[in-house]
Amino acid sequence: AQTVTQSQPEMSVQEAETVTLSCTYDTSESNYYLFWYKQPPSRQMILVIRQEAYKQQNATENRFSVNFQKAAKSFSLKISDSQLGDTAMYFCAFSGGGSQGNLIFGKGTKLSVKP
Amino acid sequence: DTAVSQTPKYLVTQMGNDKSIKCEQNLGHDTMYWYKQDSKKFLKIMFSYNNKELIINETVPNRFSPKSPDKAHLNLHINSLELGDSAVYFCASSQVRAEGFLNEQFFGPGTRLTVL
Numbered sequence: 001a002q003t004v005t006q007s008q009p010e011m012s013v014q015e016a017e018t019v020t021l022s023c024t025y026d027t028s029e030s031n032y033y034l035f036w037y038k039q040p041p042s043r044q045m046i047l048v049i050r051q052e053a054y055k056q057q058n059a060t061e062n063r064f065s066v067n068f069q070k071a072a073k074s075f076s077l078k079i080s081d082s083q084l085g086d087t088a089m090y091f092c093a094f095s096g097g098g099s100q101g102n103l104i105f106g107k108g109t110k111l112s113v114k115p
Numbered sequence: 116d117t118a119v120s121q122t123p124k125y126l127v128t129q130m131g132n133d134k135s136i137k138c139e140q141n142l143g144h145d146t147m148y149w150y151k152q153d154s155k156k157f158l159k160i161m162f163s164y165n166n167k168e169l170i171i172n173e174t175v176p177n178r179f180s181p182k183s184p185d186k187a188h189l190n191l192h193i194n195s196l197e198l199g200d201s202a203v204y205f206c207a208s209s210q211v212r213a214e215g216f217l218n219e220q221f222f223g224p225g226t227r228l229t230v231l
Contacts, residue, residue: 035219039156043203045222089156095220101209102148102160102171103220 002027004094006106013082014114020067021077021109023092029053033095034068034075035103040088048090051075082113118142121206121223128196129231136191136226138206146170146211147189148220149181152203161204164189165211196230203227 003026013019025034036048051059051068059066063083067076079086089110093103119140128134140147148171149161162181163171169181178194193200206223 033219037222043225043227045205045207045225047219047221050219091158101146101211102163103150103158103207104160105158108156 002029002094002096002104004092004104004106006090006092006109008109009107010110010112012112012114013079015082015084017082018078018080019082019111021079021090021092021111023075023077023106025073025075025092025094027073027094027096029096031096034066035093035095036064036066036075036077037091037093037105038086038088039091039108040085045091049077079111084113084115087111087113119206119208119221119223121204121226123226124224125227125229127229127231130196130198132196133192133194134196134228135193136204136206136228138189138191138223140187140206140208140221140223142208142210142221144208144210144221145186146209147183147186148207148209149189149191150205150207152205152225154202158205162189162191193228196228198230201228201230 005024032053034051038046049061063080089108091108092106122137146165148163152158164183167183180192183189203225207220209220
């Protein structure tokens, strides 16, 4: 069974600085997707970034980028130039191939951006 | 326009009651899901429907019954509510690509259920 582990329950960062959130996963599949979702206090789940396992290039979305290490089964999220609005829970998620496609989530990292 | 909507957003009810949560998506997706987020913020899949057919049914009490009248709707009915059912319930949708891989899932705003 696939599992997703986020080892940092809470993190904090100063505004404008860079922070990296860790995620590791376990799977025997060769093709899959990885995601980072953000959940602010409003509780809305917002997709931050996605990575296809067959792509070697790390995904980037503006200030957000990932370090995808397939062999190590690691998928960390880097947030550059942190902003107060980045304060939220961040969830790493895995989706395998096939028709099911449900997301398997890590337990989340609570990120606080301090002014 | 709202992509995935849920009603109600808040639901407070007594133990033993029966309640329903409705979900609708206007994205034209063919797969819909229900997730439960517990008090520790842990999110777990409950059900998944593809083209109105149940494809995932995790270990969920049979008091929970999903119903999909069409591809755009997936409702969740809960019988005999218990204190432990208190949680936030999220509906989500996605589109299965031809090769079997999926686009990202789009989530509704969540329904906070409180059982007293």
